[in-house]
Every structure is written in structure tokens, then in C-alpha cells.
Amino acid sequence: MTGANRGIGYAVATELMRRGCRVVLVTRNRARGEQAVAALGASPGGADGSAELVVGDLSVLSSIRAVAVELGSRCDRIDVLVHNAGVWPTRLVRTEDGYEQSFAVNHLAPFLLNHLLEKRLRRVVQVSAGLYVKGRVDPDRTPRGEDFHWMRTYCDTKLANLLTVPLFAKHWKNAGVTIDAVHPGVVRTGLGDPGGVKGRLLKVVKRRWDAPEAGAAPVTRWRSRPARDPGATSTVTVRYRSRPWRTIRPWLDGCGTRGWLMSPKQQRGEATAERLLASALDVFDSAGQPGFTVHAVTAASGVSLGSLYHHFGSFDGLAAALYSRCMAALFDELITALSRARTARTGVRAIVTAYLRFTEDNPAAARFIHASAYAGYLAAHAEQVAAAKAPRMAAVAGWLRPRMAAGEIATLPEPLIEMLLIGPVAETARRWLAGVPGIDLGQAARVLPDRIWRSLAPD
Missing domain, CATH: 1.10.357.10 (Tetracycline Repressor, domain 2)
Known part of the structure; x- marks a missing residue:
């Protein structure tokens, strides 16, 4: 499990050890990782399982490969690979490979580890975030942070990662591997803390958020399912646990992935709203203020007046x-x-x-x-x-x-x-x-x- 030395990752590790699992923690900081391993061993129920440490920087491609080699040498089989490590950047930082830091950690690291370890995998759990709906990935600019934004970049990287889940599902369809994306909820962790006065104010706000143990529940839920026979042919599942969201970026239409993320009813509603907005702009551009009327927009979009009122009031x-x-x-x-x-x-x-x-x-x-x-x-x-x-x-x-x-x-x-x-x-x-x-x-x-x-x- 990546990002396991604090927050949701530590809570997940605690629960898995209580269930008697062998847990391998992947952390960037050796000292903090060793502290986490020691604390897990001393925790109630810790004796039922075991914890060990692999150190690696998931923002650097060579380090990700080294982590995969180390995990492969220790584990002939990985029952569950949990991608929990995440970065919410407050400023633009590029890695030594030239990638924006959160894009490397939140997206490239899980993607590469899945490929490098796929022969040993039985199940993959990707800890995602409901904010993916606010993402707007530009394949030419997002990887290197050319469209960096202190709030939206995190959403962009989570969306980029989530869009690969169905692709892995298809790739592993006959391999007996299951992949799931899980939203842990709004959880009180150190993610995105900017430090200073803003950081202290944010900590006050976060007191009302869920504890990490609550966020760990949807992640550990998958561990309760029985493992499959590694030689079996299975249908891979893709699940996203979250409340429904109203808005999905319209560019998803061209990605062939909208069906994985939304119900058919939601898809129709979003497509209608998008058609109304696009038609409204076209009408205004061609007819100007005098021709910008409700009748002109409904005629141009082919959407009924009732539907317009349903979506926009x-x-x-x-x-x-x-x-x-x-x-x-x-x-x-x-x-x-x-x-x-x-x-x-x-x-x-x-x-x-x-x-x-x-x-x-x-x-x-x-x-x-x-x-x-x-x-x-x-x-x-x-x-x-x-x-x-x-x-x-x-x-x-x-x-x-x-x-x-x-x-x-x-x-x-x-x-x-x-x-x-x-x-x-x-x-x-x-x-x-x-x-x-x-x-x-x-x-x-x-x-x-x-x-x-x-x-x-x-x-």
C-alpha cells in the first residue's frame, strides 16, 4: 500500500493488520515509514498481522520502477495493491523527469506500478476523490503542469487516473484481476494543507470532517471479498463509491468513458444541459443580444422549453x-x-x-x-x-x-x-x-x- 504512514493509508494498514494481513508499506520518507511500522506493530491487534517497509519516491519514474522491483522480490503474489499516495499541490513543482509533481504521484505512479506488477496482482484498489468531476485534463499540458492551477490540478490528476481504471479492467478481463476505484469521503488528513495562517484555518475547518478511520472503511471493504483462483477467468469489476455529482466535464464525451462514470439517466441529463449551453452561445454569437431569446435557443438545440427549465430554472x-x-x-x-x-x-x-x-x-x-x-x-x-x-x-x-x-x-x-x-x-x-x-x-x-x-x- 502506497502512502501508508499517515492518514487514510495508516488507518487502512491498521485495519488490515487487525485482520491478520501482511502489509507492505510504501513511503517516501524512511524515518516516518519506520515509525509507522513500529506503531502498527505495537497497536492493539497488530500482533495478528505484520508490517514491513519499502522506501521509494513515487514522483520519480526510476524510483517507481525500483519500488516495483523490491515489491516483486518480496511478494510472489499481491492479493491487494492499494494506491493511496496522493499530492495536492499548492504551487507548481516539476519532477526530475519533467512532470508536474501531483500528476506523477497521483496518476503515473499507480499506472506504472499496475503494469510492472500485473503478473503478481489479484486485486487493485485505487483511492480516488469525488473532486475528479471538477477535472479538465489536457493531454498536451497537464502532464507537465502547463495548465497548473492550485485547486484544479489535483482534480485533473484524479480524473486522469480514474479514466485509466476501465482500461485496466478491459486489459485484465481474462486475467482474474479485479480493479476498483473508491472515494473515501471528505476526510480529515494533511492533504493540501498550505501551511501558515491558511493552513491553521484549514485545520479548524477539517475538525468537522470524517476521521481517517471512516475513510478507510470503503477501502478495506474490498478485502472482505474472497480472493479468486489465480487461474480463473473472471469479469473485472469497476466500482466508484460516491454521492452522485451533477456536472461532468463535456470533453469526456469524446473519450468513450462517460458510460463508466455515470448512469444512462445522468448521461442524458448532462448531454442535454451541455447542448443547451453550447446552443445558447452559438445563438448569441450569431444573433447578438436582440436575437438571444429562449425560443431561439430551444429551436437551435432541439431541447424543449420544459427541459430547459428543468435544468436551469x-x-x-x-x-x-x-x-x-x-x-x-x-x-x-x-x-x-x-x-x-x-x-x-x-x-x-x-x-x-x-x-x-x-x-x-x-x-x-x-x-x-x-x-x-x-x-x-x-x-x-x-x-x-x-x-x-x-x-x-x-x-x-x-x-x-x-x-x-x-x-x-x-x-x-x-x-x-x-x-x-x-x-x-x-x-x-x-x-x-x-x-x-x-x-x-x-x-x-x-x-x-x-x-x-x-x-x-x-x-
Whole structure:
């Protein structure tokens, strides 16, 4: 079992030893691993089983291979391989192989260990997370963290890993191997703790979350099932234990995996909602504000008025959801660009160029964002829109505050900083979208960063 020296992993190891299992802990830190092994042996019921340690860094491919070799030398047969190790990154860190750290630990390590150990496996349990539904994996950018986001990257890596579970199921269909993905719930562990004041506040919030022992229950549940005859032909099961979620990223449609993650009814509902959102944007782009009506959208989408109201409550609700979706896409681009900047000045340049690039690459979404500010259909859903926007605004503010404190940026009220930083580029984009003569986004990208920086630079 990986990640077994604390949290859910330690709780799982404790329960398995109580049941008389031999447990091999894979940990990155030798000292902590040895402490865990000693504590497990001294725990009530620990004498019924045994614990031993394998040390390896699951963020490094050569180390993952070394772990597989060591496990293979110790275990002729692995009854259950539990992938529990996980990283929630708060900043972009690349491994010596060039991969984003959490992508390596959360996705590549389980994937590679499954392949390297498959001849010894009887059952695999992948500890996943319900936040996979918030993931948006870009195969070209996510592996190396080029789309890094302090909140979404964890979701991306969990989704990437979960999408491989059905593939292993198919691969092992006649091998007598079972693979299951398990959501342990919202559990009080050290995952994602940022340290400092935020970390202390998060610990206070986590007091209301489930204890690690509760999270261990769905993992150890699979151990209670009888093992199969290793020579038998079996149907491999794929199970995901979690509450139902309303939203799945639409790109899953093209992956051929939606059927593994959702019921047929959920699939139909998500497809309908996605069709309404896509059609609404198309209608607005082609007909503008005057032609953006409920009748035009239902006609373009082929979805009934009743179904629109079922999914979004009203036409204004649909418009608000579309606005939030477009705004999220814009801010994700801004935050990704910010994450690569090392100084306040390069951060300003990154935001300006990312905003203009998004406008040029996604004119329909950008046009809807800017037009919505003057439309009446957002007023009734202001709280919903603000709630969707808040985490991303907080991410930008979180990047700016330490640089203000360090004197890199003028000490000004945050709303004024936002106006000085975003205001000029947003107005430039709005005028370009409106077709105002003389507006060139390329020229703006060359001129605006330095002009905006002058307004934000300390005196």
C-alpha cells in the first residue's frame, strides 16, 4: 500500500493488520515509514498481522520502477495493491523527469506500478476523490503542469487516473484481476494543507470532517471479498463509491468513458444541459443580444422549453450558467499564466497577454462575458455568479497580496488594483469585439503591459 504512514493509508494498514494481513508499506520518507511500522506493530491487534517497509519516491519514474522491483522480490503474489499516495499541490513543482509533481504521484505512479506488477496482482484498489468531476485534463499540458492551477490540478490528476481504471479492467478481463476505484469521503488528513495562517484555518475547518478511520472503511471493504483462483477467468469489476455529482466535464464525451462514470439517466441529463449551453452561445454569437431569446435557443438545440427549465430554472438561469462557464474559462487562463510568472512585473504582463489571447481565441465566449455585464439576466442570479467567480478571484488576489506586502506592487485597495490591472485590457477587448476601428490586439499586447505596470509599480 502506497502512502501508508499517515492518514487514510495508516488507518487502512491498521485495519488490515487487525485482520491478520501482511502489509507492505510504501513511503517516501524512511524515518516516518519506520515509525509507522513500529506503531502498527505495537497497536492493539497488530500482533495478528505484520508490517514491513519499502522506501521509494513515487514522483520519480526510476524510483517507481525500483519500488516495483523490491515489491516483486518480496511478494510472489499481491492479493491487494492499494494506491493511496496522493499530492495536492499548492504551487507548481516539476519532477526530475519533467512532470508536474501531483500528476506523477497521483496518476503515473499507480499506472506504472499496475503494469510492472500485473503478473503478481489479484486485486487493485485505487483511492480516488469525488473532486475528479471538477477535472479538465489536457493531454498536451497537464502532464507537465502547463495548465497548473492550485485547486484544479489535483482534480485533473484524479480524473486522469480514474479514466485509466476501465482500461485496466478491459486489459485484465481474462486475467482474474479485479480493479476498483473508491472515494473515501471528505476526510480529515494533511492533504493540501498550505501551511501558515491558511493552513491553521484549514485545520479548524477539517475538525468537522470524517476521521481517517471512516475513510478507510470503503477501502478495506474490498478485502472482505474472497480472493479468486489465480487461474480463473473472471469479469473485472469497476466500482466508484460516491454521492452522485451533477456536472461532468463535456470533453469526456469524446473519450468513450462517460458510460463508466455515470448512469444512462445522468448521461442524458448532462448531454442535454451541455447542448443547451453550447446552443445558447452559438445563438448569441450569431444573433447578438436582440436575437438571444429562449425560443431561439430551444429551436437551435432541439431541447424543449420544459427541459430547459428543468435544468436551469429559467432562461436567465441558463444565461447565468453560460456566463459563469465563460468567465471560469477566462480566469483559468489568467491564473495559469500567473502561475508561471516570477515577478510582479512579469505577472502583470502575463495577465494582460493571457486576457487578450483568450479574447482572440474565444471571441464568442469573450463577447458573451462583456455583453452580459450590461444585460439584465444576471441580476437574479448574482449570488450564484459571484460564488462561481470567487475562488478564481481569490487565486489572483492570493498571488498579488504577498507582492504588495513585499513592496513589489503599490499598496492600494484590492478593488482599485483590479480596476487598474483588468480594466484597461477588458475595455480594449470589449472595443475589439465591438469592431471599433483602430483596435489591434497584437499592438495592445505589446503596449498595455508596460503602461499598466506603471500604474501599479510602487513609487
